[in-house]
Amino acid sequence: MRYIKQPQVVSCDGNNTFQHVTQNIVMRVQEEGWPAVKEYARDFDNHKGSFYVSKEETNQALSSLSSSIRSALERAITNVRIFHKRQKEMFQPILCPIEKGVTARLRFLPVRRVAIYAPAGRYPLPSTAIMGIVPAQEAGVQEVVLFSPPTKEGKLAPVIAATAALLGIEEVWALGGAHGVAAMATGAGPIKKVDMIVGPGNAYVTEAKRILSGIVGIDGLAGPSEVLIIADNTAHPLWLAADIAAQSEHDPMATSTLLCTDEDIAIQTLKELNKLLETLSTANIAKQAWETNGTIAVCSLKEAIIECNKLAPEHLQLCVDTPETVLGACTSYGAAFLGNWTPVSFGDYIAGTNHTLPTSNRARYAGGLWTGTFLRPMTSLHIDRNGAELLAEDGMNLAHIEGLAAHSLSMALRRSRP
Known part of the structure; x- marks a missing residue:
């Protein structure tokens, strides 16, 4: 494997300040309840208004939404629902005779009450609300709660509120951060305790989920986003550059790797990417992520597959002539995107698959958010008198x-x- 561009070597100073801060937040919410939640919301979000978002507010946000954005959201909801409804078909009850007089059963029941977190830091992310809410609904979750940080004006981001209306969510909270996670997990103030919290967030949200896991169920621990692109001579350099930039603009810590079997394609991709990083509106973040964490290397297809299974990337993009064949040899990834016409971005928004995926090598043992995330396998056993004697x-x-x-x-x- 020959590297054309390697990531920078960044020393780890072991700074775990955010962990101590998050631990203190969670402990205070557990001990003091709602007063602590309101104090943190005021300090971190400058929020002093109502936390509960009424149905009237969400409907108003929906009525104010542009027709183009509403149409895009509705299409995303439809496509995500089609795929996640189909997943439910896997969960059929099983009646299994073991031996004479001994019968085992398996059935699947949904989690009763779930909170979905929708980030709204640099920008509100309605797509993440969709990716969490739709699978929960298809699983049959009885109570689905949406919570998301308030804007500087102290309100839920209008597009998040409108998405809640489109999805029929009636319990919505303008509340975020570690204090919001702790409030949902413990049932602070007017919020009833939830059984599970899902959705990615910043380091504080993720750490709060880690601390509270066991007290409440979680989907996983989200790290910085990542993509591994495997490309051959059928790939388009400008398209590859755009796909790398799309990943890099997520976050300064995002990781993008291109493994290419064709040196000319690899070199041209780097040239196209450097041009993009001078013109994109998100170039400041994308350039920082790429310079720090970006990789381009030339290698054989076999070497690329080995590297994929070692890295277990969140996103695997196969810009090759026979993507289905290559995919068969790839055994560790969060979600795969096959062929030159299938960038990760379609999966992030509109194509139906879920974008809440395992990061940081966790795809070795875990998968992404899906309908099964919200379903509990429950066994039962019946033994009659003869079976007991045997x-x-x-x-x-x-x-x-x-x-x-x-x-x-x-x-x-x-x-x-x-």
């Missing part, structure tokens, strides 16, 4: 070697006929 002796022997006398007795009593 199982008892072997069960008692196993209990004996593990030193659990009451376990053995419990089964022995079922063996003896009264």
Whole structure:
């Protein structure tokens, strides 16, 4: 593998200030409840108004939305719903005879109450609200709550409010950050405790989810966004450059990697990217991310696949002649995008797949947000009198070697006929 551009070597100073800050926020909300939440909202967001967003407000935001944005949101909702509704079909109950007199069952029940976090830092992200809410609805979650940081004016971002209206969400809170996560997890003030919190956020939101996991269910811990693009001589340099810039503009810590089997394509892509990074409105962030974390290398297709399975990228983009064949050899990624006409951006917004995905090498053992995230597999077992008599002796022997006398007795009593 020959590198044309490598990431900068950045020393890690071990700064964990945000972890201590987040720990203190979570502890205060747990101990003091709503007064602490309001204090943090005032200090961090300059928010002094109402936190609850009424149905009237969300409907008003929807009526004020431009027709083009409303149409785009509706199409995104439709496509995401089609794909996630289909996922629900996988979850059929199972009735499984084990042996004579012994039957096991499996069924799937939705989480009862879920909070979806929609970031609104540099820009509000209605797409993330859609990616969290639609799978929850398709899973059959009874209560879906949306929470998102307020704007400088102390209101929920209008496009987030409008998205809530389009999705039929009736419980919406202008509340964000670690204090918002803690409020949802613990049930502070007027907020009822939720069973699960999903959605990506900044370092403080992610750390709060980590601290509170176990008290509340979470979807995962989101790190900086990342893409690995594998390209051959069929790829278009300008398109590749745009795809790298699209990833880089997410965040100064975003990571973009291009592994190319054609040196001319790789070199031309770098030239096109340098031009883009001088003209894009988001060039300040994109350029910082690319210069710090960007990679372009020339290698064989086999080397690229090995690197993919090692990195387990959040996004895998295959700009190659036979993407389906290459995908078959790739075993660790959050979501894959096949062919030159399928940039990650379509998946981020409008094409139906979910954009809440595992980062930081977690795709080795985890997947992205989907309908199954909100469904709990629940087993049951029925043993009749004959089955109990047949199982008892072997069960008692196993209990004996593990030193659990009451376990053995419990089964022995079922063996003896009264």
